[in-house]
Amino acid sequence: MTWKEVFTSSVGKKLVMSFTGIFLILFLVVHVGLNACIWANDGGTMFNAGAHFMGNNVVPRILEIGLFVGLLLHIIQGIMLELSNRSKRNVKYAIDYGNQGSKWYSRSMGLLGTLILIFLVIHLADFWIPNRAHQGFLLGEEINLYEKMKLEFSELWVVIVYTLGCLSLGYHLAHGFQSAFRTIGVHNKRYNLMLTSLGYGFSVVVTFAFIMMPWSFFLHIIQ
Amino acid sequence: MLDAKIPAGELNNKWTDYKGHCKLVNPANKRKLEVIVVGTGLAGASAAATLGELGYKVKTFCFQDSPRRAHSIAAQGGINAAKNYQNDGDSVFRLFYDTIKGGDYRAREGNVHRLSEVSGAIIDQCVAQGVPFAREYGGLLSNRSFGGTQVQRTFYAAGQTGQQLLIGAYQALERQISLGNVTQYSRHEMLDVVVIDGKTRGIIAKDLVTGKLERHFGHAVLLCTGGYGNVFYLSTNAMASNATAIWKAHRKGAFMGNPCFTQIHPTCIPVSGDHQSKLTLMSESLRNDGRIWVPKAKNDTRKAIDIPEEERDYYLERRYPAFGNLVPRDVASRAAKERCDEGYGVGSSKQAVYLDFSAAIVRYGKIEVSKQGLENITEDQIIVLGKEVVKEKYGNLFDMYEKITGENPYELPMRIYPAVHYTMGGLWVDYELMTTVPGLYALGEANFSDHGANRLGASALMQGLADGYFVIPYTIGNFLADEIYNKPITVDHPAFVEAEKTVSDRLNTLMNVKGKQSVESLHKRLGKIMWEKCGMARNAEGLKQAIVEIQQLKKEFWSDVKIPGEINEFNPELDKAGRVADFIELGELMCIDALNREESCGGHFREEHQTEEGEALRHDDKFMYVSTWESKGEHEWELHKEELKYDVIKPSQRNYK
């Protein structure tokens, strides 16, 4: 079996989703950890130091390229998979099986993914693009991201959009986390149980942390 | 006289000698020989796969949507084999002896001994295919007991042994299909055999999806189409199990052997009303642990749990202390009928007896207590532990019972009653499994050969697989070796054209009756006649009446049947009509056979012939033969007798006391 055959098969496509998904989960750990520095409530000193390392050091900047490749693969493969799966049943049921057999969010990964994508575009347009543009897309001088956050999150609608975006991410993770491990072949009951619980925990904690960031600024919990 | 072609020599050596001397076909010639296999149950799938492996060009036909759905799949309890893994005194001879005795001395010694000889190899073959048989903690195969034996020789896979064995055979078959040795025709029903110059040369099959008739050539045709229990309308057979293939073969010259030998299984879920479409078996393995009883008082309307121990009649244990609840099926069924006829039956219909697991639950509970080293245990806790053990052993059967009846068998005893289950009769075949038409074979339940007048539990799977895996691959070579000189006949041959025309005319006739009665309602009426007059107990007067009624029913059928839909489309009602028309004719022959056999033996119980204790009374002086019927016209048959010779076993009154 050639690599091409592997990655164009239904299981192979899922493997791509799974590996890139786990990679993106790892990124989220870094992202949520760094952003949590805002709660140091030191006027952004610690946060900006972290952001400066990420934006001004060649190693994370190279890793950033990897992140975008992973993200693109996840998005493109996800869209193709969703379209392909949708094409397998031309005549729909009159009554849907619905939630009797599965969780709504596990069946809505395509929708949740699309919402996350839209959110991501907004999010990148808010922070990443202005910052990198300011840097000349190289290792130039950055903008003060902490101040930028403060500014952005003073608007209620922005805070609401971010909340919804993060909720989509949460539900996407609630299924995606454990599904990724099933796809790479974790079949023992005990590990599946462990990973499912870990997945739920991860999605709740990460989502909550992300959501609290804009609200912290909006409600002036941090200065 | 019919020649069964049983090899000469000592019983032990007959099969070995046969294999050593039968003709062989060389591999290059096998590729030129075409074999048609009709039916893909255990016998058909195993035969088709094995013949494919040998290199023959094989075609398989089944009316189901996949070979895996054949009714062998529903066999629950297990498969016998003389492995003696339990070191409890089993041997090839013992299995042979039990089968002959269980069959009430109406089976051939030569065939049964061969069956017993190859039984062990079947288990080996199935294990190699990946059949997940039940195992002990040490990793070795597990065994359990079945009725009519005193050793543990039954191999099983929970309550789904038939399913697992069939899937094993099905997988072997699909492998041959992928290798190009076998071609599969699903949703195809055989509607006639084509005979040219006295030899079977092919079949006419109907594509059930399009309604189109097809002609298929074969140097030999194997009928592996199962039994005809659905003559009785209500039986444990699948809804579409039918006798059409063997009946067409019969009308084309193949003789029927012992058609009246029907097995009524003692443990089935009782009929609940007129709507009932089929009956469900509760595996015989349940009799390992369940105790059968009725109240000692007539018309006792108390709930089972309110009847104290001393007011219960464990009638099988009382009448047959040596075998108890594990007497053979025919004996257990008759005993249940006797109790119900006397007015001791239970449930709303009074046509049921109890199968009770409470004693087994307590017994297993106590074993668990000592196994787990528990102390200060209450009665209730013992029962909880016991129920867990019973659940592991029979869980799926208990679930099935609860789904159907809505009652929980862990709390209340099951209600059971006998039902039609298996037909020992079938196409007459010789030692090589060939019918009286050269080149036409019958395997598995479709033939009459191995079970005499009563089949022992867990022997049907054994016979189906023995015929398919280990008998036909040798015996068919003996016939086909001479066929290498005959080129395939084109299906434009007049015999094919004529056979197709007969089939098509009949279908048109059926569609054009345009009467008032549905196929189902006519089938129900046939079933009622058969069950009442040719069922568990038969007598001359009833059988004579039944013959008249069936002939009348046949007229009614052909003048008043109503079939909806078109002829050239997927039309299950038309397919069913053809099958019921054949059942009606077969029912008549069954009654004629039952009337002719003026003795009781195994499942055939003539009320005029019983001992003082109500046991079956054989007349070996007059009926030590296989009744073999040749079709001579619409209502005419000629009886041929194949004498049964017992060289090794001395027939005696069966005793399970």
Place this chain on the structure above:
Amino acid sequence: MEHYNMNLTLKVWRQKNKEDKGGFQTFQVKDISSEMSFLEMLDILNEQLINEGKDAIAFDHDCREGICGTCSLYINGKPHGEWKGNTTCQLHMRAFKDGETITIEPWRANAFPVIKDLVVDRSSFDRIIQAGGYVSVNTGNAMDGNCLPIDKNRADDSFAAAMCIGCGACVAACKNSSAMLFVSAKVSHLALLPQGEPEKRSRVMNMIAQMDKEGFGACTNTGACEATCPKEISLSNISRLNKEYLFASLTADK
């Protein structure tokens, strides 16, 4: 158990043949006993239709004891009806109430084209098995059945997967019309046994290739198949298949 009778409205999918567009028809049935099975209720409806001179409703069924896998039917939005771990033929009318409307549809998946009314073509399952769902052992090759002890738990797990009846409910329930539960049950059944070990790599690759070719979707681990499976085949079989597939692809030569 209390018995009762009921009157029901049935919305049934009718479709003359593969090419026909098809649509729902509504029927009334009266005095249905709670003791009947679902298919016996349909038998009564068919008798009624035949008496009225109409075409009977075609539906697949055979053993009527939940093991052959022939019966299908998507009843009120669930394959095999409401009961858990159950086939349509074992569904009994006590699951319904007087006056209820029941919607009956065929399995829906492009890989299972409708033949007529509620009958679909599941021959794609046979072809998936042909692709590798077997142990390559000819008759007569076998050694003694007890030569190779097999750990009881492993044998039990293998049996639990081998219980699959090939009915296709997993495909019918899956939003992607994926046949993964069916395929994984076979892969697991054989991969867990030493007899199936030698071919396990090629088996999983070939069966998946065939599954894709037949037009089934990919698995997204929603678990709808497990919830509807009449034999309650576990979702972990799919994970086991994934593991086998990953190993097979990593160790492939080409």
